[in-house]
Ligand code: NAD
C-alpha cells in the first residue's frame with residue numbers, strides 16, 4: 001500500500017452511518033486505514049436519488065460491493081456493510097448495534113441537499129421524515145442497547161444562519177446575561193439560536209434539540225460537528241485505486257458551489273453565481289473532513305458532559321471571490337444568474353474554529369488545492385458531464401426563477 005499505514009494505539013469499533021456518501025466513504029477508508037474496525041450502514045438512498053434526478057457523479061463511482069472488495073485488496077482490511085434504512089428499520093438498527101457493539105457511531109446518514117429539500121412538498125416531507133427519524137432512531141437505539149457509545153454527528157454551519165453582525169460565531173454555545181425579576185444579572189449559556197435557510201438546514205437545527213435532550217436525560221455522549229461546505233473530491237485513501245474514487249456532485253440540486261464552479265469552468269459552461277454573489281460561506285476540504293472526524297473520535301466528551309460542538313470549517317469566502325478565483329485559474333466566464341434561493345444577498349461571516357486547530361488540524365487551503373482539483377478531477381472526467389443537469393432549478397418559493405445563465 002502506498003500510504004503510510006498509521007495504526008492508532010487505541011483501536012475502536014466504529015459504525016459509519018451513511019458510509020457510501022461523499023463524506024462517509026472517504027471517512028470509512030481513513031478510519032479503517034488507521035486500524036479501526038469499521039462497519040458501514042447505508043440504504044444507498046443517495047444512489048437512488050441520482051436515478052430519480054437522472055444525474056450522476058462526475059467521477060465514476062463503483063457499486064458498494066466493488067468498493068469494499070477493492071479496499072480489501074489494497075489495504076488487506078475488511079469493512080463490514082449493512083443495507084438498512086435507519087429512519088425506518090429501527091429493530092434492524094438496534095440488532096446491528098447489539099451485535100457489533102461499537103465504541104463510536106459516526107452519523108452522516110441524512111438527506112443533505114438544501115435545493116433537493118425545497119423541490120416540492122414531497123421532497124420537503126421526505127427530508128423531514130428521513131432526517132429527524134434517522135437521528136432519533138440512532139439516539140433511541142444507543143440508549144436501548146445499554147452501551148456507552150460516543151455519537152459523532154455531521155451537522156452544518158447553516159444552523160446558525162449567516163448574519164453575525166461582525167461577531168465571531170462561537171462553537172455551539174452563546175454566553176448571555178439575563179436580568180431576573182429582582183433586578184439581579186445572571187450569566188447563562190444557551191445553544192446559539194438557530195436560523196436555518198432551508199428545510200434541510202431546519203432538520204439539522206432540530207437534530208440539535210434531540211441531542212440536547214438525550215444528552216441531558218440519558219447522558220449519551222455526543223459530538224456535533226457544525227461543518228461548512230465541503231470541497232474537493234479525493235483523499236489519500238480514495239486515490240489508491242480508481243475503484244475507490246469518491247463521488248463528485250455537480251448537478252443543480254446536489255452540487256455544492258465550489259465544486260460546481262470548478263466543473264463548470266472545466267467544460268466551458270458559465271460559472272453560475274447566484275444573485276450578486278455577495279453571500280459569504282464557510283468551507284473545508286474533504287481531506288480535512290476526515291481528519292476532523294478522527295480528532296472528534298479521539299477527543300470524546302465525558303459521560304456527564306454536555307453535547308460537544310465544534311465548528312468544522314477552515315476558511316470563509318464570498319461566492320463572488322470564489323468565482324473570480326476559479327475564473328483566473330481556468331479562464332472560465334462568470335455569469336450572474338437569478339438566485340433561486342431565499343437568502344441574504346450579502347452577509348459577513350466570522351467563525352470561531354479554535355477547537356480543531358488546538359487539537360492539531362493543519363488545513364488544506366484553497367490556494368494549494370484548487371488547481372490540482374481542476375486538473376485531477378474536473379478536467380479528467382469532463383467527458384462524463386451532462387450540461388442539462390447543471391442549472392439550479394429548485395426554487396425556494398413559487399415566484400422565484402431558476403438559476404440559468406442567459407441564452408442557455
Ligand atoms: P451524501 O448524500 O453523499 O451521503 C449521505 C449518505 O447517507 C448516503 O450514502 C445515503 O445513501 C445515506 N443515507 C441517507 N439517509 C439514510 C437512511 N435513512 N438510512 C441509511 N442511510 C441513509 O451526503 P454527504 O455530502 O456525504 O453529507 C454527509 C453528512 O454531512 C450529511 O448529514 C450532511 O448534512 C453533512 N454535511 C455535508 C456537507 C457537504 O458539503 N457535503 C457540508 C456540511 C455538512
Ligand code: USQ
Pocket residue numbers: 112113114115155156157158159227228229230255256257258260272273274275277279281282319339341343392
Ligand atoms: N451558489 C451559487 N451558485 C451555484 C450554487 C450555489 O452562487 O451554482 C450559492 C448559493 O446560493 C449559496 C452558496 O452558494 O449562497 C452555497 O450553496 P451550496 O449549495 O454550496 O451549499 P448549501 O446549500 O449551503 O449546502 C451545502 C451542503 C449541505 C451543508 C452546507 C454547509 O449541501 O449538506 O450542510 O453546505 S453550510 O452551507 O455551511 O451550511
